[in-house]
Amino acid sequence: MSTAVHVNTHAHAVTHVSTGLIRGLRRIVKESGLDPAKMTNQWPILESGVGTWLTSRHLRSLVLEIYDPSRRSGDDLVGRFDFTIDYGYYPDADGELWLDPDTVYYAVRKAGAVPSRCDYRIVADNKPGRPDVAGWSTTSLRSTAGFTRHEVGTAIGGGSLGTGLSYYARTGS
Template sequence: MSTVATYSYTHSVTYVTDNILKSLKDIIRLSGLDPEFFADRWESNTRAIKTWLGTGDLRKVILEVYDPATDKLVTRWDIDIVYGWSDGDGSFWTDTEQLKYAIKKAGLLPSQAKYKLLLDTKPERPDVDGWSKGSYRSTDGMVKQSLGSTVEHSGLAGQAGYWRQR
């Protein structure tokens, strides 16, 4: 039984990782930003998210969109990780329509905007090549719009939301 549960958890980690990354790519592309920077780092992003989901150390995936002239946050997308995994029903889904609606509602971003992917992890997480600890831009004057669960596989889930100006 433990072999099946281990395989299933590994499968859940892979499914959630892949769909978080695809969701972020959609956010970037549908918001009017150039996805090339993100695509160039796909392997590194996959390795980090998959590693820290697998160890239970990933708390949140953050896409900061900022103005390079001022270094101020324009918007931010968060995907909070929920570790409710069980080897029960094996349900899996990704709500792409909900995400597309929220992207449209948030609107196109300025063409000069840049973005950065950050991963919020527990302090004692294992190291992953190409990743180090960093800091976030301020969300002062912004409010978070929660979307709820966006991706799930057997209870391992990502709950999306975005920050907008008040």
């Protein structure tokens, strides 16, 4: 007689990565000197959207845009952080779940200081056909013209899911 056990690691990975993404964004907000209360008030909506789109495999990246509301639209981006999703990160995954807080800390330090007058928003970049989630709407990302993207490395891993972290800084700064 033999016994077989099957564990749905994808469901566990989605929960872990979803939570890690939102916590990572919160850490960036706090470390950048921005007010995390705005994000805390939206936590259930963030969890619902990120979890739904990771499960359906529509989420390409979760983006934190930091902008200066006193500047004109189109020239108001101050910085940006992208958590890019890799659905084939570790195809033969053993179910290991991990988060590297040092990667987030490093990205914030390298991105530089944020003026106190800045605000932020979180944008989910999804593939076409994504399911609708209450509390989320469509939008466009701010232009990154004049910025350089810097890859930091993998910040979160869970089963076959991984997330790379990058930040944008003004070119020449």
